[in-house]
Amino acid sequence: MEKYVSFLNGILWSDIVIYILLGIGLLFTILTRFLQVRHLKEMVTLLFQGKSSEAGVSSFQALSIALSGRVGTGNIAGVATAIAFGGPGAVFWMWTISFIGASSAFIESTLAQIYKVKQDNQYRGGPAYYIEKGIGWKWFAVLYALTAIIALAILMPGVQSNSIAIGVDNAFGINPVITGITIVILLGFIIFGGIKRIANAAQIIVPFMALGYILISLIIIAMHISELPAVISLIFRSAFGLDSAFGGIIGMAISWGVKRGMYSNEAGQGTGAHPAAAAEVSHPAKQGLVQAFSVYIDTLFVCSATAFMILFTGMYNTQAGDGSFIVNNLKGIEAGPGFTQAAINSVLPGFGAGFVAIALFFFAFTTLMAYYYIAETNIAYLTRGKNSNWPMLALKLGILATTFYGTMNEASLAWALGDIGLGVTVWLNIIAISILAKPALVSLKDYEKQKKQGLDPVFxxxxxxxxxxxxxxxxxxxxxxxxxxxxxxx
CATH class of the missing domain: 1.20.5 (Single alpha-helices involved in coiled-coils or other helix-helix interfaces)
Structure with missing residues (x-):
């Protein structure tokens, strides 16, 4: 099975694909006139505006649900994997895809707001909705919806639960079966409560977990502050093949940095567009800007926290393309949470394993919540005007089953399956937003015009x-x- 999975990933994430994705993100950045820089202050201001309603959630709740999906195991295990196979330079390319990905996040989230619907007294939207209503390709919208359901309910949950199980086993020696049962019970309680329960849980857990994790990283950085120039230099030299040790894997640095960056921040994948559509706002561009900022929170803050902890302490391995080690500081430890656990333990003995296991649990668990909500939205799209009770129940039971299965899976297979799910949804959504970018760009221009007039923009x-x-x-x-x-x- 792994042979076929690797073959598919080789197609979905070939070098030419990586460069196309970077190019499209750069194009959106230029077309929006670098909104991720120009509107940074506005993004932060909008985070705390707007209120939830009977049909929708507040901007902050929508952001929290989106961050639930963005801030996951990719922020801990994914960063470690990028460094393991792409070297320190992969971190730079994660930052790059984050910066240009913010514009992609704006486009897809604004489109989700423009073409959202009120269905069963809830706001629903996302790629399937804007593909059908904006482009008129219902067949393509159905294809995206089916693909998203398969990816988010079957292929990708295992990555999250697998990382939780590994982290908990390393830290506390708890059998993965026990961990799997615990996750399923807690996740079931949340997802059977609907969007409001998901939103309420996300807005409490997400800020708490992100701030706590960043705080620990700042402590470690402060204890090694004299090494900051050297680490920054290593990242940049490795990113452009200028470092003597890592110069031979520049292609791997770009590939792994972009792939893991996209897995983590999800910009362009279309997943963040689903909760964006649920927000109660007066203008689509408002939530587009909020969602653009969520990419920064994910990669520039949380992923960077992991990268700096690993690189400052030197607790990592990096493999060359032929399987030999360029760096082998952690003999016998598989790329993943173990790198971060070792990094924290080297500074705070006895603390790292437990802290990372708990952080992983919160990061990955909230991502599973987001996966369910996104898959549910696509079920709602496919069953409009029909009885959706049975499909929704099947979805709930299905994601609980794949989550449990993931705790017993091999880490490499779990990540490979997750990459396939990510790759297919990214490609379908990138095609859609490339065709349909104009309404989002028009919306941005309209928003900016009304703001200059001193108005609270309406649409x-x-x-x-x-x-x-x-x-x-x-x-x-x-x-x-x-x-x-x-x-x-x-």
Whole structure:
């Protein structure tokens, strides 16, 4: 099986594919005029605006759900894997894909808001919805929905649960079966409670886990602050093949950095677009900007925390393409959570294994919550106007089963299957947003124009020439009628 999985990954993540993805992200960055820099202050301001409603969640709750998906095992195990096979230079390419990926996140999340619908008294949206309504390709929308369900409910949960099981076993010696049962019980309690319970859990867990993890990394960095220039230099020299030790694997540095960066921040994959559509906002660009900032939180903050802990302490191995070791400081330890555990243990003896296991549990568990919500949204798309009770129940039981199975799987196979799920959904969504970018760009321009006029932007799709944004057409009509009636009363 691993032979076929490796073959598929070789196609989905070939060098030419990596460069195409980088090029598309760079194109969006240019077309949005580097919004990730220009609107950084606005992104932070918007995080705390807006309130939840009966049908939707607040901007911060939508961000928390998106971060639940973005901040996962990729931030700990994924960074370690990138360094193991791409060297320290892979970290630079993770930063690069994060920076340009913020523009992709804006495009897909704004499109999700523009073409969202109110279905069963909930806001629903994402790639399947904007592909059908924006491009008019229903067959392609159905293909994305089916692919997303398979990827997020079958192929990718195992990566998260596998990393939890390995971390817990390393730290506490707990059998993976016990860990798997515990995860399934807790996850079942959350997902059977619906979007509101997922949102409420995410907005509490995500900030707590991210801040705690970053705090520990800052302590380790502070204890090795004199080595900061050398580590930064090593990352940049390795990224461009200028380091004598890592110069021969520059291609691997780019490939693993981009692949693991995309796995972690999910920009362009379309997953972050699903919770973005659920937000209650007055203009689609608002949530697009919030979701763009979530990519920064994931990669520039949390992934960097892991990378610096590993590189500052030297607790890592790096393999060359022929399987020989360029660096072999952790003999017998597989690439993954063990690198980070060893890094923290080297500075805080006896603390690292347990802390990383707990961090991994929260990171990966919230990602499993997000996976379920995204898969549920695609089930909702496929069953519109039909009884969705049985498909939703099957989804719940299916993701619980694959999550449990993942705890007993080999780590390498779990990651390889996850890469296939990621690769297919990325490609389908990148094709869609490349074709459909214009409405998002028009929305950004409209938002900026209204802000310059000192207004709290509202969205009128008809005035902007955007078709099939049915929810927003009705919303603008209601707002206009309300304003007129209020003036008459006054």
């Amino acid at each position: 009128n799709p008809k005035a902007l020439g955007i078709k099939n944004a049915d929810y927003w057409e009705e919303e603008f009509k209601r707002d206009t009628e309300f304003t007129l009636s209020k003036r008459k009363v006054e």
